Amino acid sequence: MKKFLTALILLSVVSCSPAADDQSARQGWEDMFKPVETPTEESSDPGESYDPESGERWFKMIGIICCWTDVAIRSKLDYIDIAKRTGINTFSIYNCDKESATWKSYTAECARNGIDIEFEEHMLGWLLPRDLFNKGFDNDGTNFNDYYRMNDHGVRINDYNGCPSCPAALDTIRKRAMIIGERYRSTNNKYYCWLDDSGDICHCPKCKDLNPADQALTFENVIIEGLRAVNPEATLAHLAYYNTVEAPKKVKPVEGIFLEFAPIDRDHFRPMSEANASGKDARTHGQYLKALADNLKVFPVETAQVLDYWLDCSLFSGWDETNLKQVPWNQALFEDDVKTYASYGIRNITTYTSYISANYVKKFGYPDCIDKYATYLRDFVKK
Ligand SMILES: [Zn+2]
Numbered sequence: 001m002k003k004f005l006t007a008l009i010l011l012s013v014v015s016c017s018p019a020a021d022d023q024s025a026r027q028g029w030e031d032m033f034k035p036v037e038t039p040t041e042e043s044s045d046p047g048e049s050y051d052p053e054s055g056e057r058w059f060k061m062i063g064i065i066c067c068w069t070d071v072a073i074r075s076k077l078d079y080i081d082i083a084k085r086t087g088i089n090t091f092s093i094y095n096c097d098k099e100s101a102t103w104k105s106y107t108a109e110c111a112r113n114g115i116d117i118e119f120e121e122h123m124l125g126w127l128l129p130r131d132l133f134n135k136g137f138d139n140d141g142t143n144f145n146d147y148y149r150m151n152d153h154g155v156r157i158n159d160y161n162g163c164p165s166c167p168a169a170l171d172t173i174r175k176r177a178m179i180i181g182e183r184y185r186s187t188n189n190k191y192y193c194w195l196d197d198s199g200d201i202c203h204c205p206k207c208k209d210l211n212p213a214d215q216a217l218t219f220e221n222v223i224i225e226g227l228r229a230v231n232p233e234a235t236l237a238h239l240a241y242y243n244t245v246e247a248p249k250k251v252k253p254v255e256g257i258f259l260e261f262a263p264i265d266r267d268h269f270r271p272m273s274e275a276n277a278s279g280k281d282a283r284t285h286g287q288y289l290k291a292l293a294d295n296l297k298v299f300p301v302e303t304a305q306v307l308d309y310w311l312d313c314s315l316f317s318g319w320d321e322t323n324l325k326q327v328p329w330n331q332a333l334f335e336d337d338v339k340t341y342a343s344y345g346i347r348n349i350t351t352y353t354s355y356i357s358a359n360y361v362k363k364f365g366y367p368d369c370i371d372k373y374a375t376y377l378r379d380f381v382k383k
Pocket residue numbers: 149150162163164165166202203204205206207
């Protein structure tokens with residue numbers, strides 16, 4: 001999630017063919033297309049129940065998020081085959097060229113196999129274009145600079161996010177969300193227009209008493225209006241991540257906003273159930289789980305989802321694809337985390353698998369951690 005390309009780039013029609021973009025492709029096509037050994041576990045019956053009491057599986061969504069270059073070289077690592085074998089039912093793929101024949105063929109095959117396609121992205125920088133700054137006044141007489149956030153020195157600045165107390169800014173965002181609804185149409189009616197990654201919020205007099213989640217939710221409540229003008233069934237994520245982990249206090253979500261809880265700065269080597277563990281930020285796992293519980297008082301638990309980082313090779317590689325690190329898969333930690341999240345009623349899970357690509361297979365062999373992730377969720381029975 002951090003250090004990924006901006007939505008502005010994603011929205012442009014950049015060629016994302018594997019030959020053009022994948023570094024491993026440049027290192028030798030012959031080697032890339034040698035078949036690799038993959039597990040041969042029998043596909044499960046999608047209709048089979050793993051919970052004898054409820055008659056349905058606990059986890060409704062078993063997702064992965066990665067780059068088009070991670071999935072496009074299928075001879076080395078075929079995410080569609082993995083999904084068919086293990087129960088992954090949702091792909092979020094970024095940096096794809098939606099007009100290309102390869103993409104269209106790929107997503108058609110996903111559809112035939114019951115795999116939803118969605119797009120999880122940081123998008124506020126596109127929804128509120130930065131280049132309106134210092135352009136004077138709009139047609140209604142609002143200074144364009146008031147669209148943007150005020151920093152903690154009292155100065156309007158167009159670096160991150162915007163001012164959620166500016167009606168004209170919200171109008172702009174609502175209109176541009178309609179374009180997102182067209183270009184990023186998902187197959188599961190779920191949309192993701194996250195705030196700018198790690199960006200600060202507005203400190204103007206009208207916004208100063210709104211916490212970061214309140215400010216995000218103010219934007220999201222109008223983004224979903226734009227999306228629903230295109231797709232009346234659209235739902236939209238409220239990302240609880242970085243500075244929006246704490247629940248909103250003053251703003252209420254409109255119908256269709258769902259919680260996405262993404263504890264990126266947790267300790268990735270200790271389970272969430274260890275209350276005193278803490279990762280990159282000062283927030284402990286106990287505080288993360290308190291925030292999750294608080295968020296679930298605001299957002300419906302039925303649609304809430306967790307985005308965690310168990311398979312995020314990009315994170316473990318320091319977002320440097322030239323220095324790939326093996327995913328430090330820990331089955332016991334993962335199972336403990338899943339039980340913890342399920343105990344809060346979470347039934348939708350996804351994880352980044354960024355950088356788990358053909359290059360990864362070449363360096364480390366087949367990543368059976370993806371199979372272990374998905375099959376555990378598929379077969380999970382809540383006690
Ligand atoms: Zn403001």
